[in-house]
Amino acid sequence: MEFSTQTTASLHQIKTAALGVGVFTDGVLTPAADIIDRASNGALRAVVKTEFKAAAGTSIVLRNLPGVTAARVILVGLGAQKDYTAAKHASAERAFAKYCGQASLTEGVSALASTDCADTTLRQRASAAATAVLYALYRYEGTFGKPQSNKPKLRKLALSVTRSQAAEAQKGLREGHAIGNGMNLTRLLGDLPPNVCTPTYLGSTARKLAREFKTIKAEVLDRKRIEALKMGSFLSVSRGSYEPPAFIVLKHTPAGTTARNRKPPIVLVGKGITFDSGGISLKPAANMDEMKYDMCGAATVLGTLRAAAELELDREVIGLIAACENLPSGRANKPGDIVTSMSGQTIEILNTDAEGRLVLCDALTYAERFKPAAVIDIATLTGACVVALGHNNSGLFSKDDALADSLLQAGRQANDTAWRLPLEDTYQEQLRSNFADMANVGGRDGGAITAACFLARFTENYSWAHLDIAGTAWHSGKNKGASGRPVPLLVHYLLGQAA
Structure with a gap:
């Protein structure tokens, strides 16, 4: 599994099979989700208002949004903003990785770690992201007679961060990869x-x-x-x-x-x-x-x-x-x-x-x-x-x-x-x-x-x-x-x- 940081493009211009952004249950968009919402003329707010409750760890897929280069935007629920913790962040990263695995995608970009949560640093959130992805992709195959058809194909995941955050995020990704x-x-x-x-x-x-x-x-x-x-x-x-x-x-x-x-x-x-x-x-x-x-x-x-x-x-x-x-x-x-x-x-x-x-x-x-x-x-x-x-x-x-x-x-x-x-x-x-x-x-x-x-x-x-x-x-x-x-x-x- 290869982890990296994405710093070269604005979020709505990132070319990827799946872009993960977070939404709170009280209708508040994270900064990353807000960028995508403005680029798509309010498509995210419309979905949140009508059909997505954003409970922690849930997700919904939006395809081919206007103004957004990513093939899919995965809205991931973060729960209530006042209760957003490291545990909720890890749950969100697992939900994103799980979707990528089930959809047989080979790569994706997550902007979830860019959202602040209680008592964590970016390095810790990046570490949690790498750990959560590897955890979600684990499949036991040791004693099956036939190869398992549900094995995830995800091989590359990038975290969307600013240039000034890249070094700290890379340290976190390295730690999370090892964990x-x-x-x-x-x-x-x-x-x-x-x-x-x-x-x-x-x-x-x-x-x-x-x-x-x-x-x-x-x-x-x-x-x-x-x-x-x-x-x-x-x-x-x-x-x-x-x-x-x-x-x-x-x-x-x-x-x-x-x-x-x-x-x-x-x-x-x-x-x-x-x-x-x-x-x-x-x-x-x-x-x-x-x-x-x-x-x-x-x-x-x-x-x-x-x-x-x-x-x-x-x-x-x-x-x-x-x-x-x-x-x-x-x-x-x-x-x-x-x-x-x-x-x-x-x-x-x-x-x-x-x-x-x-x-x-x-x-x-x-x-x-x-x-x-x-x-x-x-x-x-x-x-x-x-x-x-x-x-x-x-x-x-x-x-x-x-x-x-x-x-x-x-x-x-x-x-x-x-x-x-x-x-x-x-x-x-x-x-x-x-x-x-x-x-x-x-x-x-x-x-x-x-x-x-x-x-x-x-x-x-x-x-x-x-x-x-x-x-x-x-x-x-x-x-x-x-x-x-x-x-x-x-x-x-x-x-x-x-x-």
Whole structure:
């Protein structure tokens, strides 16, 4: 996909197959739409007055307008002007890209980013535009027997801006392009079936990224090396499956990094359960197919590292992925088993379906060796977080206020929001065990919080945050598929740390 800026012609003189302009529900035309309206002798105002309500994300096509060179003008609804936000802008860009895809167009020009909206810069709107377009053009094709006929043909998109805005818009487009590519890698990995996207496949994907980008190095540790590290908690989850586990280490190191100028890295840790049956504590059959998405934390790490490498991010980022399956068998974990983690702490397993924290805890212990500036784990960890927050916000837990605030701000900038939940020591009592240092579950009450409290016991020596993405990593129903979240949040956070 090629992104560029269009600065050489007045809007009504731009020759393109599709020109996107925005309209507010209260009848107010954006400056771009006003230019087209005046050039076409009021054609836009007539349509808005009679048939187009301009609800956010809706669109209508006007063809061969008099005085306008573009073959089609796509009026895109922005909602009420007083409520116009970054989220509404992203929705508008997706609607424009969706139309271009459905109409089998190969190129288009969007003037949507030229409209100011609350708390955003042109660079951020340009970034959101590129990300939205790539998101709208994604099609899963991995396991169809025949080529899909609905694959979009859009290859070029330009943003209409002034000459003075071009440099800022180009920076935004570059960032959005990288974020969109990272999101779509994350979505593809999530959407692949679990008999394809195995722990071994995730390891191969990491190695592929290392071949594609010079700044990335990948190492995949097999069972013997994991055993040598004494990751007893992680290995206990993998025992029930024939698929071997993999512990994946990805490093993005900026060019020119030396021992003298190296800063403490930021470490991202991803839960990589490529299929979660619940183990002996078997899940209900309904919707169990969606448990292929239980590796979306791992997929997020791979997508974020890909974006960091494409952007040549001037900050060292390390990705750690503990990948395995959680299946029932004669060798699988049993309720009542006690395992020893890499940290030496023992864990009584009361529920084998609370396996994500068992793999993450050893990865979090491993992260300590890098002397990190911050560690962020990403996991589809608890249904309790979905109950608490639904599908709009990821759950954020941290005892470090500065780290939490940075992540929340990055989420707002990226339109990939999180909500901070408590992480108080009083909840730790729910994890008490009569037979081990801790239990792996703390009961029904506050389930997302006690899961985070469990992880906190392995992160005392560095700054740490936990993102529970169980409610945001994928969509169910007719739009079933991975969402690519929270790649935008994490990339914006990393850009802020590199600045």
